[in-house]
Amino acid sequence: MALTRTAPDRAGGERARLPGAGRAGWRRRRDAVGLVFALPALVLFAAFAIYPMLRVFQLSLYDYNLTSPPVWVGLDNFRFLFGDERFLASLGASLFYVAVTYGPAVLLALILALGLNTRMHGSAFVRLLYFAPVATSWVAVSVIWRLVLQPEGLLNQTLNTDIPWLTSSTWAKWAIAIAAIWKEVGFFLIIFLAGLQNIPKDLQEAAALDGAGSLRRLRYVTLPLLKPITVVVLVMAVIRGFQSFSPQVVLTGGSFGTEVINLFVYKTAFASARMGRASAVAVLMFILLLMVTFVQLRALRRSA
Amino acid sequence: MSARARARAVLIPAAAVLAVAAACGSDGGSTGDGDQIELTYWTHTHPPMTELNEQLIAEYEEANPNVDITYETIPNNDFGTKMLTSLSNGSGPDIINMDDSALRGEYIPKQLLAPIDPSAFGVESVEELEALYVDGTLDGAKGDDDTLYGVPSEFNATAFAINTQHFADAGLDPASPPQTWDDVSEYGQQLVAAGHEGFNFVYLHSGWHTQQLQTLLNETGGSILNEDGTGSALTEPESVEALQIWYDLIREDQVGNADTASREATSPFEDFASGRRSMTMIYPWAVEQIAQDNPETFENLAVVPLPQVDPANPSGRWYGYYFAVNKASEQQEEAWRFIEYMTSQHERWLTDVNFVQPLQGWEQSEAAANIPFLDVWSQAYQQGTFDEVGPHWSEVQDAIKAAVERSIFDGQPPAESLEEASESVDQSVSS
Numbered sequence: 001m002a003l004t005r006t007a008p009d010r011a012g013g014e015r016a017r018l019p020g021a022g023r024a025g026w027r028r029r030r031d032a033v034g035l036v037f038a039l040p041a042l043v044l045f046a047a048f049a050i051y052p053m054l055r056v057f058q059l060s061l062y063d064y065n066l067t068s069p070p071v072w073v074g075l076d077n078f079r080f081l082f083g084d085e086r087f088l089a090s091l092g093a094s095l096f097y098v099a100v101t102y103g104p105a106v107l108l109a110l111i112l113a114l115g116l117n118t119r120m121h122g123s124a125f126v127r128l129l130y131f132a133p134v135a136t137s138w139v140a141v142s143v144i145w146r147l148v149l150q151p152e153g154l155l156n157q158t159l160n161t162d163i164p165w166l167t168s169s170t171w172a173k174w175a176i177a178i179a180a181i182w183k184e185v186g187f188f189l190i191i192f193l194a195g196l197q198n199i200p201k202d203l204q205e206a207a208a209l210d211g212a213g214s215l216r217r218l219r220y221v222t223l224p225l226l227k228p229i230t231v232v233v234l235v236m237a238v239i240r241g242f243q244s245f246s247p248q249v250v251l252t253g254g255s256f257g258t259e260v261i262n263l264f265v266y267k268t269a270f271a272s273a274r275m276g277r278a279s280a281v282a283v284l285m286f287i288l289l290l291m292v293t294f295v296q297l298r299a300l301r302r303s304a
Numbered sequence: 305m306s307a308r309a310r311a312r313a314v315l316i317p318a319a320a321v322l323a324v325a326a327a328c329g330s331d332g333g334s335t336g337d338g339d340q341i342e343l344t345y346w347t348h349t350h351p352p353m354t355e356l357n358e359q360l361i362a363e364y365e366e367a368n369p370n371v372d373i374t375y376e377t378i379p380n381n382d383f384g385t386k387m388l389t390s391l392s393n394g395s396g397p398d399i400i401n402m403d404d405s406a407l408r409g410e411y412i413p414k415q416l417l418a419p420i421d422p423s424a425f426g427v428e429s430v431e432e433l434e435a436l437y438v439d440g441t442l443d444g445a446k447g448d449d450d451t452l453y454g455v456p457s458e459f460n461a462t463a464f465a466i467n468t469q470h471f472a473d474a475g476l477d478p479a480s481p482p483q484t485w486d487d488v489s490e491y492g493q494q495l496v497a498a499g500h501e502g503f504n505f506v507y508l509h510s511g512w513h514t515q516q517l518q519t520l521l522n523e524t525g526g527s528i529l530n531e532d533g534t535g536s537a538l539t540e541p542e543s544v545e546a547l548q549i550w551y552d553l554i555r556e557d558q559v560g561n562a563d564t565a566s567r568e569a570t571s572p573f574e575d576f577a578s579g580r581r582s583m584t585m586i587y588p589w590a591v592e593q594i595a596q597d598n599p600e601t602f603e604n605l606a607v608v609p610l611p612q613v614d615p616a617n618p619s620g621r622w623y624g625y626y627f628a629v630n631k632a633s634e635q636q637e638e639a640w641r642f643i644e645y646m647t648s649q650h651e652r653w654l655t656d657v658n659f660v661q662p663l664q665g666w667e668q669s670e671a672a673a674n675i676p677f678l679d680v681w682s683q684a685y686q687q688g689t690f691d692e693v694g695p696h697w698s699e700v701q702d703a704i705k706a707a708v709e710r711s712i713f714d715g716q717p718p719a720e721s722l723e724e725a726s727e728s729v730d731q732s733v734s735s
Contacts, residue, residue: 066392067414080735086728151564164563169714253381253509255709270389271698273410 059279066273077280087281089257090264096173097260098241101180106237108181109188110230114218116189117196127193130186138183142250145179149251172256176247184240188233195229196222231300235293242289261285341638343373344397348383348625349570352592352657353458360652364645371638380569381509384698391416391630398633399642401457404444404624405511409693411628412446417453418629424640425455425647441662444690445626454626455647458659460587461684462519462610462621463677465573467500469604470582474498481608483615485549488583492559495582501575503583504560505550505712508569510701513708518691519585519621520546523613528704529733533694536729538707538722547718549613551711562712577601585610588681592658607677610684622688660685696732703728 060077062070081087112130116123133141148154149165155178156163165175199222207217223230245262248254254263261281269278347357354377361373376397378386384406390396391411402411411417422433430452434442437456445454468478474494482488492502505516514528521527526543529536537543553559560581566574573590575581577598586607595602612618627643629636650661651671658675666672667682675681694700707725710716 065414066389067416084731151561164713167563167709167713169710255705256713267698267702270385271702272696273388273392273414274696 056279056282059276060283062276064275066275070276073276077277078284080277081280081284086259087264090259090261093173093257093259094242094244094261097177097180097244097258098238100174100177101184101244102237102241105181105184106188106233109185109233110192112185113189113192113196114222117193127189130189132186133183134186134190136183138246139250141179141183142247145175145182145247146251149175149179166252167256169256172252172258176251176258179247179251180244187240188237191229191233191236192226195226199225227300231297234296234300238292238296239289242285339370341371341635343371343399343635343639343642345373345375345399345401345642346387346397347375347377347401348380349377350589350593350657351570352596353589353659356652356656360646360649364642371642373642384511391632394632396630396632398630398635398639400628400630401625402628403511404626405515405691405693405697407445407453407626407628408447408690409695409697412451412453413448413695416631418631418633418636420452420454421637421640424637424644426644436663438662438664438666438685441622441624444622444624445628454628455643456624456661457627457646458589458653459624459662459685460589460622460660461681461688463586463607463680463684464610465576465584465586465590466606466608467576467579467582467601467604468606470495470498470500473500474582478606481606482583482611483609485553485611485613488611489553489557489559492553492583493557496559501561501564501581502559503553504562504565504575504581505554505585506572507562507565508567508572510698510705512572513705514701515621515623515691516585517546517550517704517708519610520549520613522619522621522689524549528692528700528729529694533733535733536726538704538726538729539719544719544722545613547707547711547722550708551718554712555715571597588658588660588675590658591676592656605676607680609680618687620684620688622685622690694733696735699732700729703732 059070061072061074063073063076064070116127116130146166151162151164153165155161155165163171165171203221203225204217207221212220243262244260245266248258248260248263252258254260254267259267265278265281265285268274268281345357345361347353357375361375365371365373387396387400387402388406388410391400392414396416400411400417407417420430420433422428422430425433425436427433427436433455434452441456441459442452444456444459446452464481466478466481471478471491474491474497476491476494482491488503495502506512518528521543524542524545526540526546527537528543554562566578568574571577571593573584573586573594576584576586577594579598579601591602591605591607594605609618610620627646629639629643633639647661650663650666651669653659653661654666654669654671654675660666660681662685667678672678703725706728707718707721710721710724711718
């Protein structure tokens with residue numbers, strides 16, 4: 001029997017020599033079995049993720065009100081949106097929310113992660129406290145913050161102010177951002193902590209032996225090695241920001257300049273029954289997020 | 305791997321896929337019993353109404369053992385959206401209870417409802433059925449071609465409530481209630497000085513903002529849409545005057561604080577009911593809710609005619625909720641029979657929850673005799689009009705809500721605010 005080739009096994013050694021035809025057959029069988037195991041998940045994914053996405057792309061080219069047959073309108077929905085003040089305002093509200101919430105949230109999470117990346121007594125409990133809001137539903141968090149932000153609520157009492165946090169176009173978007181930062185910091189904190197704990201200790205020790213102080217070690221060792229995690233965090237931050245819906249619904253109902261893009265889609269689709277137009281917004285957002293993510297990845301790769 | 309093991313590795317996941325596919329493919333529509341009839345019935349949330357609905361359903365099921373009714377209440381802020389979406393995609397309830405604006409603006413034009421079945425009400429024609437009701441009160445459930453799609457579960461006129469104790473606190477005479485909005489301002493400022501919130505509107509969702517502005521528009525002669533319904537009339541002087549009344553009361557005269565107003569949609573008159581506010585616009589159903597939840601306030605409650613811009617030419621606002629049947633229902637006959645039973649209990653609706661079902665002579669009924677402030681309500685029912693509706697009405701309501709918020713909360717002058725709203729309305733009704 002001719003022995004044709006060898007393949008390393010998982011431990012790095014040599015797998016038992018197999019005849020070519022036999023090994024190819026074994027691979028085909030392995031792939032088939034793997035595919036069969038993956039099939040239930042793939043079927044569900046195709047039915048509940050891929051198909052609806054494709055339908056959204058298709059519907060964006062139609063005028064469809066749920067009760068009458070869809071009417072082909074080509075790119076009219078997109079043309080309308082570019083001149084629609086309400087859509088542009090909701091896009092602006094989303095951009096504001098992403099910038100004002102996730103910029104500070106990510107920065108704060110990084111600072112806290114650096115502080116908590118020690119083996120000091122009780123640090124696990126402190127981490128748990130920061131993570132608790134993440135494990136709480138957005139609706140519950142919003143209800144809590146509605147109490148905090150009401151005119152006679154905790155925030156005004158603490159600041160000794162009389163600010164209409166939730167009923168003013170000046171303040172409502174900031175109020176939601178404050179609540180969102182409180183909720184989202186823990187999520188990014190955990191990711192940063194995981195990244196920090198993967199940085200080899202000997203690199204820090206070598207830098208210290210070379211005379212680098214803590215700030216120089218942070219700048220030249222920690223942050224560069226944390227860059228892959230930072231990329232992931234920034235991409236996730238932008239996506240999570242644009243997906244926001246619940247805090248705006250519960251805290252303001254989308255009033256006072258807080259109608260973010262997802263809320264606009266929801267109202268357009270289900271309150272106004274303009275499914276085609278709502279689908280066009282979803283397609284635009286998909287393209288926008290794809291572009292933003294691409295730009296983020298390129299920019300961070302270039303700076304690496 | 306043995307042949308048996310290989311077969312197991314392939315067959316078990318395949319069976320799982322088939323099981324999932326079979327589950328996804330099940331229509332779940334069969335009751336498994338040909339004689340058993342299942343009905344679904346959705347309403348908004350109003351606790352006194354919910355309680356009576358549950359009682360009447362239990363009675364109907366007892367009298368008709370083959371009928372099983374699933375009753376669901378939907379939170380008020382989501383009610384319109386959930387009902388419209390579910391009816392549109394064919395998954396809605398058999399029986400709906402919906403306000404006239406939604407019926408005339410969305411459900412009837414979109415052909416989501418079944419025309420009424422007069423035989424279920426023991427009459428031979430729609431005309432005979434209409435003759436049972438006070439003139440004009442079924443118009444809230446009619447299409448442009450006069451086809452009738454429902455009968456009222458509650459029919460409301462608008463009046464004004466005052467807290468007599470607060471009036472006494474401020475040195476005002478409850479027997480001389482405000483007759484004009486200028487009076488409301490004057491009295492309101494005195495009530496504020498006495499430590500109460502004088503008057504305010506209700507700020508819950510776009511439907512409430514619109515209906516309150518509509519009440520003022522009816523008085524000033526303004527309107528939301530132009531005569532042929534093709535564009536906005538919100539920048540007309542009479543329309544601006546309506547929002548100006550609201551603006552002057554809250555921002556200029558400061559008879560109430562919009563920022564601190566309750567946002568509890570299940571209890572829209574919470575601020576008045578809790579004894580914080582002294583004056584409010586009110587509807588018949590709210591009186592019973594106050595009586596049940598806040599007996600102390602109810603003791604000091606007086607319902608008086610709605611203040612007017614021109615008391616010599618009074619106007620009012622009507623609105624109603626109607627029982628109707630989903631056009632896609634497979635149990636339409638039974639659904640109308642159930643509705644007939646619900647409307648046959650009109651005296652209990654009046655006695656238990658202050659819902660007026662405007663059958664001819666309802667004011668002379670035994671149940672009406674015990675309704676507080678019947679004379680005021682009777683007068684209010686004489687001078688009402690239904691709200692305007694038009695294409696894509698939810699967007700129009702959103703535009704009005706935004707205009708009210710810009711003016712009342714942010715301080716933008718009403719003319720400017722309505723100018724912006726007008727552009728949105730034009731765009732909504734024309735596209």
